Amino acid sequence: MNDLLSIRGLETVFDTKRGTVKALRSLDLDIHKGETLALVGESGSGKSTLGLSIMRLIESPGRIAEGSIILHATEDVDVTSLKGGKLRRFRWKKVAMVFQSAMNVLNPVMRIEDQFIDALEAHDIDKSEISGRIDHYLKLAGLGPKVRRLYPHELSGGMRQRVNIALALSCEPDLLIADEPTTALDVVVQKEILKSLNTLKKQLGLTIIFITHDISVAASVADRMAIFYAGRIVEIGPKEEVINRPRHPYSKALLSSIITLNTKRGQDLISLKGNPPDLITPIEGCSFHNRCPSARPECLKYKPVESLVSSDHYVECLYPIGE
Amino acid sequence: MITKRYLITRSIYAIATTFVAIVINFLLPRLTPGNPAVTALATTYHYLPPGKLKLLESQFGLTNAPLYVQFETYFWNLLHGNLGFSFHYYPETVTQVIAQHLPWTLFLLGTATLISSFLGVVIGRITGWMSGTKGETTLSSIFIALTSLPYFWFAIILQLVLAVDLVINGFRFFPINGSYSVFVTPGVNLPFIISALRHSLLPLISIVVTAFPGFALTMRNTMVNLNKEDYITMAKAKGLRESHIVKKYAARNAVLPVSTHIVLAFGYIVAGAFFVEIVFGYQGIGYVLYEAVTSQDFPLTDGIFLVITLTVIIANFAADLLYAYLDPRVQLR
Ligand SMILES: Nc1ncnc2c1ncn2[C@@H]1O[C@H](COP(=O)(O)OP(=O)(O)OP(=O)(O)O)[C@@H](O)[C@H]1O
Ligand SMILES: [Mg+2]
Numbered sequence: 001m002n003d004l005l006s007i008r009g010l011e012t013v014f015d016t017k018r019g020t021v022k023a024l025r026s027l028d029l030d031i032h033k034g035e036t037l038a039l040v041g042e043s044g045s046g047k048s049t050l051g052l053s054i055m056r057l058i059e060s061p062g063r064i065a066e067g068s069i070i071l072h073a074t075e076d077v078d079v080t081s082l083k084g085g086k087l088r089r090f091r092w093k094k095v096a097m098v099f100q101s102a103m104n105v106l107n108p109v110m111r112i113e114d115q116f117i118d119a120l121e122a123h124d125i126d127k128s129e130i131s132g133r134i135d136h137y138l139k140l141a142g143l144g145p146k147v148r149r150l151y152p153h154e155l156s157g158g159m160r161q162r163v164n165i166a167l168a169l170s171c172e173p174d175l176l177i178a179d180e181p182t183t184a185l186d187v188v189v190q191k192e193i194l195k196s197l198n199t200l201k202k203q204l205g206l207t208i209i210f211i212t213h214d215i216s217v218a219a220s221v222a223d224r225m226a227i228f229y230a231g232r233i234v235e236i237g238p239k240e241e242v243i244n245r246p247r248h249p250y251s252k253a254l255l256s257s258i259i260t261l262n263t264k265r266g267q268d269l270i271s272l273k274g275n276p277p278d279l280i281t282p283i284e285g286c287s288f289h290n291r292c293p294s295a296r297p298e299c300l301k302y303k304p305v306e307s308l309v310s311s312d313h314y315v316e317c318l319y320p321i322g323e
Numbered sequence: 324m325i326t327k328r329y330l331i332t333r334s335i336y337a338i339a340t341t342f343v344a345i346v347i348n349f350l351l352p353r354l355t356p357g358n359p360a361v362t363a364l365a366t367t368y369h370y371l372p373p374g375k376l377k378l379l380e381s382q383f384g385l386t387n388a389p390l391y392v393q394f395e396t397y398f399w400n401l402l403h404g405n406l407g408f409s410f411h412y413y414p415e416t417v418t419q420v421i422a423q424h425l426p427w428t429l430f431l432l433g434t435a436t437l438i439s440s441f442l443g444v445v446i447g448r449i450t451g452w453m454s455g456t457k458g459e460t461t462l463s464s465i466f467i468a469l470t471s472l473p474y475f476w477f478a479i480i481l482q483l484v485l486a487v488d489l490v491i492n493g494f495r496f497f498p499i500n501g502s503y504s505v506f507v508t509p510g511v512n513l514p515f516i517i518s519a520l521r522h523s524l525l526p527l528i529s530i531v532v533t534a535f536p537g538f539a540l541t542m543r544n545t546m547v548n549l550n551k552e553d554y555i556t557m558a559k560a561k562g563l564r565e566s567h568i569v570k571k572y573a574a575r576n577a578v579l580p581v582s583t584h585i586v587l588a589f590g591y592i593v594a595g596a597f598f599v600e601i602v603f604g605y606q607g608i609g610y611v612l613y614e615a616v617t618s619q620d621f622p623l624t625d626g627i628f629l630v631i632t633l634t635v636i637i638a639n640f641a642a643d644l645l646y647a648y649l650d651p652r653v654q655l656r
Binding site: 087096 | 559575651652
């Protein structure tokens with residue numbers, strides 16, 4: 001498999017007054033070139049933390065305590081050790097991000113085009129090429145050149161989100177991390193944006209990490225799907241496999257709740273009782289055992305290890321469903 | 324963004340405020356119990372010379388005519404720059420006295436406001452950027468101490484230390500008081516300008532040093548808080564240089580609350596400037612107001628209050644335009 005990014009043993013923690021929150025617990029993940037990988041999981045499971053860790057945007061009180069993020073470029077580089085100019089050139093050029101808090105990521109006092117220009121200039125795009133690029137990517141994201149002269153407050157939520165997408169693509173990154181890019185939008189706009197993302201992906205050969213709560217969205221965009229629980233990936237595999245034959249009890253609960261309830265945000269885990277574990281105290285055994293409908297005494301004692309259940313389909317459970 | 328509509332509404336607003344200020348300025352002496360002309364004369368005479376009383380009353384525009392007629396006369400006179408005679412500076416008119424002294428105050432106020440805003444923004448930007456370091460915490464503590472100094476107290480200290488005591492080989496670095504040396508002739512000539520600048524130095528420093536630290540602190544605090552803003556994270560994600568982020572993202576946005584602070588502080592700067600003028604015998608409006616009040620020069624105090632009100636209205640109007648220029652989100656609300 002041709003991988004773009006290999007994450008090994010990644011631990012991102014937040015030092016709080018109560019103690020150290022382990023938001024990512026020794027996470028391993030390979031991202032294949034050209035795929036769309038959907039990250040699904042309930043609120044607080046660490047999805048954004050993973051995206052921000054890859055971008056090296058984890059700031060105090062947070063830090064990457066452990067692990068490596070290897071970018072397979074002409075030569076392999078460990079993103080966690082990038083500094084200064086190297087880090088600057090890595091950001092946006094190698095990996096760009098559409099942020100979850102899309103409404104506030106644009107500088108309120110700068111015109112839209114200036115927010116493209118400074119990024120493009122920072123990555124040494126030829127001056128003569130800049131204007132054409134802005135128009136091009138705005139158009140790809142479904143916007144006319146008129147928005148160039150506008151300020152963020154003059155745009156609707158959907159337009160801002162499109163600007164963010166265009167902005168993230170403008171330096172033609174290898175990897176795009178889209179963190180809930182459509183959550184704040186109504187269904188129609190959501191559909192349009194997903195469609196343009198898909199087109200873009202085909203045109204640009206982009207690799208995408210798509211973070212979402214919404215399994216139906218994940219199902220429509222993803223090639224592979226990863227289920228996040230308490231700072232780890234508990235199941236990952238081809239989308240059809242994971243959706244149709246989930247092997248982890250958590251994935252199953254998550255999927256069935258979505259399908260029966262056709263949810264809105266925040267309601268998606270009604271069928272699951274209890275709360276995810278506290279990430280401050282070390283977790284013994286399986287992190288899901290207290291909520292798991294099919295937990296056995298061993299689940300309390302032993303940490304499950306990742307096992308291959310079918311082609312390219314891994315699950316982290318002592319007793320995967322159907323075995 | 325300064326749109327035409329914004330400009331028009333703001334102008335109407337300023338004009339309306341001005342009119343209200345004029346009406347209040349007209350009503351105030353007429354609403355105070357007693358006859359200001361009698362009060363004025365009583366301070367200098369033990370009896371009321373009838374001729375003088377009539378004269379004074381007519382100068383105040385006090386007649387038995389209905390208020391609106393009086394107001395018409397008052398307003399008409401005002402439009403012609405006629406505010407009556409000053410008692411203290413008689414035979415000069417109020418307008419003449421104000422015209423002579425206003426430029427000094429405007430110079431002092433304008434320069435002090437500009438310099439302290441500039442210093443506040445620039446220094447606050449630096450301390451905001453290096454916030455948390457030892458140097459920054461020390462500096463910020465000094466700033467907090469400076470903002471709590473009263474203007475006049477600081478002015479007196481400066482006067483004592485830098486003007487009175489600082490004499491080396493018979494050479495005095497800073498003049499003790501006045502607006503210019505008696506040896507120069509006022510006008511556009513180099514000796515006068517140099518002398519005026521030298522005399523304005525200590526008053527200026529007194530205002531600036533007590534005003535700018537407050538602005539710097541606001542700037543610093545805003546910059547520190549802005550660091551958590553999503554657009555700053557975004558700017559970092561874009562791979563921009565730190566210097567660019569500080570300038571175009573953090574500082575540029577921090578200037579907005581700082582400008583609000585400066586506008587709100589303007590009233591204090593005016594008041595501070597008046598005290599400082601009195602301390603240094605600097606012949607601006609504040610000094611004249613002091614004279615006018617102590618000598619019960621009613622027409623002059625009245626005139627000066629009007630001028631102060633107008634200055635503040637104009638400053639607010641300018642601030643509104645500045646806001647709209649700095650923040651594209653500012654529109655009619
Ligand atoms: N600045 C911070 N300080 C302390 N804890 C934090 C901080 N940021 C994140 N965390 C913790 O890290 C964990 C993961 O948070 P994260 O934002 O990655 O979740 P998420 O999966 O993106 O959730 P959502 O779906 O709500 O966006 C949470 O338990 C959260 O409390
Ligand atoms: Mg998130």
